[in-house]
Amino acid sequence: EVQLVESGGGSVQPGGSLRLSCAASGFTFSTYWIHWVRQPPGKGLVWVAQISTDGNFATYADSVKGRFTISRDNAKNTLYLQMNSLRGEDTALYYCVRSPHYDFDSWGQGTLVTVSS
Amino acid sequence: QSALTQPPSASGSPGQSVTISCTGTSSDVGGYNHVSWYQQQPGKAPKLMIHEVTKRPSGVPDRFSGSKSGNTASLTISGLQTEDEADYYCTSFTDTNTYVFGTGTKVTVL
Numbered sequence: 001e002v003q004l005v006e007s008g009g010g011s012v013q014p015g016g017s018l019r020l021s022c023a024a025s026g027f028t029f030s031t032y033w034i035h036w037v038r039q040p041p042g043k044g045l046v047w048v049a050q051i052s053t054d055g056n057f058a059t060y061a062d063s064v065k066g067r068f069t070i071s072r073d074n075a076k077n078t079l080y081l082q083m084n085s086l087r088g089e090d091t092a093l094y095y096c097v098r099s100p101h102y103d104f105d106s107w108g109q110g111t112l113v114t115v116s117s
Numbered sequence: 118q119s120a121l122t123q124p125p126s127a128s129g130s131p132g133q134s135v136t137i138s139c140t141g142t143s144s145d146v147g148g149y150n151h152v153s154w155y156q157q158q159p160g161k162a163p164k165l166m167i168h169e170v171t172k173r174p175s176g177v178p179d180r181f182s183g184s185k186s187g188n189t190a191s192l193t194i195s196g197l198q199t200e201d202e203a204d205y206y207c208t209s210f211t212d213t214n215t216y217v218f219g220t221g222t223k224v225t226v227l
Contacts, residue, residue, distance in 0.1 A: 059214050102153070
């Protein structure tokens with residue numbers, strides 16, 4: 001069974017940092033592109049970032065470019081999202097998502113990030 | 118990276134059909150067949166319903182279908198059932214090698 005389990009969320013002040021993790025199991029992690037998608041409370045889905053199978057290529061939404069960094073450790077079957085210079089508008093539930101081919105077929109349950117003073 | 122435009126709501130009685138539109142530009146929806154649709158029930162993670170514009174993953178009922186014309190993609194739910202009541206989102210690959218989601222549509226079964 002495919003499982004994606006996010007962790008690392010929490011409350012942080014504006015300007016602060018957090019690192020999210022996503023532990024994958026039940027599939028060959030190193031053969032899939034993986035994404036982060038977020039959902040602000042009561043609002044819609046927003047794509048955040050993606051990373052290639054070998055970790056050498058990544059792209060980001062304009063809203064997080066230069067502040068967030070996506071990375072992966074295929075030996076540990078784990079995806080990361082380093083979030084710096086956090087803002088109130090980054091408050092959201094962050095999902096780790098598997099992508100077989102330009103779509104998102106498996107989602108974690110999400111980890112909540114709250115940015116507030 | 119503006120969100121794709123979806124109607125905020127759609128509704129129908131059990132057994133009827135409902136169609137949700139998803140309008141983008143030639144840089145996303147119109148330029149690629151990489152459009153997919155997701156169903157999100159309250160408090161749950163989204164679920165893939167349609168990928169590559171028209172393809173249905175295993176286990177998704179055949180009353181769900183997708184199409185595209187120009188810069189607008191559509192999801193049709195035929196034979197609406199009470200369990201179809203949920204939020205629906207489209208997404209598309211874009212020409213900057215990123216993705217963009219739609220604004221979301223709440224489907225109500227009357």
